[in-house]
Amino acid sequence: MIKKYGPCDNSEPHPPTREVGPRPQGPRVGCPPRKPPSLTQSPVSPRRAAVQRTHIDDEYAHAGEKDPKVLITTSREPSSRLVQFAKELKLCIPNAQRVNRGGLVVQELVETSRSHDFTDIVVVHEHRGEPDGLVVCHMPYGPTAYFGVHHAVARHDIGSKSEVGTMSEVRPASRPRIP
Numbered sequence: 001m002i003k004k005y006g007p008c009d010n011s012e013p014h015p016p017t018r019e020v021g022p023r024p025q026g027p028r029v030g031c032p033p034r035k036p037p038s039l040t041q042s043p044v045s046p047r048r049a050a051v052q053r054t055h056i057d058d059e060y061a062h063a064g065e066k067d068p069k070v071l072i073t074t075s076r077e078p079s080s081r082l083v084q085f086a087k088e089l090k091l092c093i094p095n096a097q098r099v100n101r102g103g104l105v106v107q108e109l110v111e112t113s114r115s116h117d118f119t120d121i122v123v124v125h126e127h128r129g130e131p132d133g134l135v136v137c138h139m140p141y142g143p144t145a146y147f148g149v150h151h152a153v154a155r156h157d158i159g160s161k162s163e164v165g166t167m168s169e170v171r172p173a174s175r176p177r178i179p
Helices: 080-092 106-115
Strands: 003-005 018-020 070-074 096-098 120-127 130-138 144-148
Touching (some): 070 106, 080 120, 106 120
Parallel strands (some): 070 096, 070 120
Antiparallel strands (some): 120 130, 130 144
16 A cells, blocks of 8 residues: 655655655654754744734733623523522622523623623533533633533532521622722
8 A cells, every 4th residue: 555645744845745655653754853943033933923912902901990790601401509509609709690591592692791791701511410610701802711610519518507607799899999
């Protein structure tokens, strides 16, 4: 069986493509050895280095100007345990609102959050009734992060209401704005 191998991934010149037999084990035949990058070379290509960064590139430039508004929702058809976890997550994040997702698809969820001036969306996921992940997305253009959740213990799993107590839903005092 004859196989045809193309050029290697080095940017240096290489011998023309040739037909060979079975692929040899070990280093590729016909490719020049790779040279280690010199210390004077910049890790950023000259084209990318010439691009000017603007205020549009900094998603968190206006982070201290207004308080974040977080939308917390679940995956579709959540279990009662996931709904309870989302409620407790709402108590942990200041200025968060929990919304029943219902039949909304992600695109409709994002459009709704944009129209109501939410700064972040948190989607809580589950596997077989156990919360297993959080997707946190900063609006409107990201970044987005996924956090895995393992062995989540809800407050009502710890003990009775007299042992755990109640949790206040009062927002933290607003901090003075520095111009």
